[in-house]
Amino acid sequence: MLEIVNLHASIDNKVILNGINLKINPGEVHAIMGPNGSGKSTLSNVIAGHDGYDIISGDILFDGESVLNFPPEKRAHLGLFLSFQYPVEIPGITVSNFIRTALNEIRKAKGEESLGASPMLKLMREKMKVLEMDKGFLSRSLNEGFSGGEKKRNEIFQMAMLEPKMAILDETDSGLDIDALRVVANGVNALRSDRNAFIVITHYQRLLDYIIPDFVHVLFNGKIVKSGGKELAIELEKRGYDWIKKEQK
């Protein structure tokens, strides 16, 4: 579904991604772990189409097609989704209006009819129930004054509404208490199917107790230096990243 081939990327002439190779098939969950500054957020931004990075070489293929020259919205239309580590606060746009616009833009791009107000609301209410969200959420300004947990829950809510094929969760667990973590993980698990796939980016193994990955990769200095099953996450949790850093030297 998603294939990253020898990807090199830089920002302000500083190379951040140093030859990433990753292949993700439908139905899979891949966890990407790694110390701070290893390039995790850069990788997710580059996949989503942030134009602040220079792609030096390599490619990103989605369903076999290179998306490197596609703007972020087109990638979203194809079914890519990034759950932001730091969702932006936008006063003046309500959650409901934002999601309505996004969903209808995606439907339009797919040649589907846009969804009217009442079915849209119904759908939102259904999804909010799974995420144990309050109804009042919809009329609040997007992320404005949201707690860390509310922001992340809102990201997963958007994901549930947009039903992407390939979702990247960038440190969705940071800022979440254990109850919120469970709810968010349940929300993700409810969406898992053999037709979609996930990349879960995290520092800690904690989230992976709830969202069980098929593969775990360790990113270090812009490169995937180790891959394994879910037991790799447990080992990292026990031993930290130092042994990996040493192995690299």
Next chain:
Amino acid sequence: MKDRLSAFYWLNETQFAQASSEQITSQRRSAIEKFEIEGFPSVRDEEWKYTSLKKLITPDYLFPSPFVPLDQEEQIDFNDIKQFLVNDIDCYQVVFINGRYSSWLSETTHTNYDICTLGSAWKKYPEVVESYFNKLTKDDGPLVQLNTGLAWEGLYINVPKNTIVDKPIQVLYISTGDTPVFNQTRSLIILSEGSSAEIIERHHSLTNHETWTNAVDELHIGSNAKIHWVKLQHDSSNASLTQHSKIHQEKDSTAIVHTISTGGKLIRNNLDFSLTGKGAEARMFGLSLGSDRQLVDHHTRVDHIAPNCSSHEAYKGIYDESSRGVFNGKIYVHIDAQKTQAYQQNNNLILSEKATVDTKPQLEIFADDVKCSHGCTIGQLDEDALFYLRARGIRNKEAKALLMLAFANDAIADIQHPSLRVKLSQLIGRKLGVDMSNAL
């Protein structure tokens, strides 16, 4: 043009004098004499530094005479103006065509209060007019003097003590005809102690010719009285408006003014408040959306004269293409105005390299126990916010429009009627290119 206007006054003076009292006539005469001396303001004048009237005074305007009835060509049908009215709120309606009252398009009242036209008040209520007319505008510049000299028609509201005007008053000023036209409109609004009223005002031109409306408003807000005034300046691209609004507030009164400037060629607003009684509150909100070669100039002034008063000012502007914005916000805290609270904010977005904004907050504080804050920003759209929207599938253009709408919506949040707020939001959305269908 100055000479033509002055000649117009002297030619009509007998008729002006016949229709109003001697006191008023002498005020007119001294105003027109001041105008003759000063002439139109130029960019050398500090107050008009960024706004040149040079082009505005060039056309060969018709000055409609208040003493000549509307002719056949100026008669318009309700269907021609329906779109400029807020139709889903029950309102009093006062419509002027080229500065003259249109009785067949208006719906006014003289029951518990007077909502009618200044044109009939000169004769009908000479004492009231004498006590209030030109009391707030004597020292203002030449455009105001010109208006005082030639003022004839406009909104007249007089609400007695403790009376609530039961529905909003909608006032529509239409310019029309087959030549350029220059209109003077004048309103006089008196809210006595404990009364309240709401005004929705709009100027609109129906002609392809240049039009210029030079408006002056005097509002006297008694103690505990409340006025809410929404000015919708969404005119066609060849219509210009210069408007001076003076609001005099007594003890514990409230004045809320929304100025939505989204269309027109040149718009210059002077909006002045005098807070003369303890506990008076002034709130003003502005939204300017400039495109093409539009100019929107806001000059505001709050005089904190009495103690314990508050003023709150939030103006926003979005300027695209070759449009220009000017904001000058003066706050004077006089020596006795202790415990003043004054807040002023002006935020602007610039969308093109050719668009410009000049913003100048101006605070002068002579009392020592006050809380004043002000700030202004000029910037571009937030790139992170834009990426966030686009990453959700919202196309670049649409995402930008949505962010602008979010920025702008703030300015109308305080408007009470939900249906008016929705109408304004849709109008703003359309101007910014947002798809407002299926809105939740």
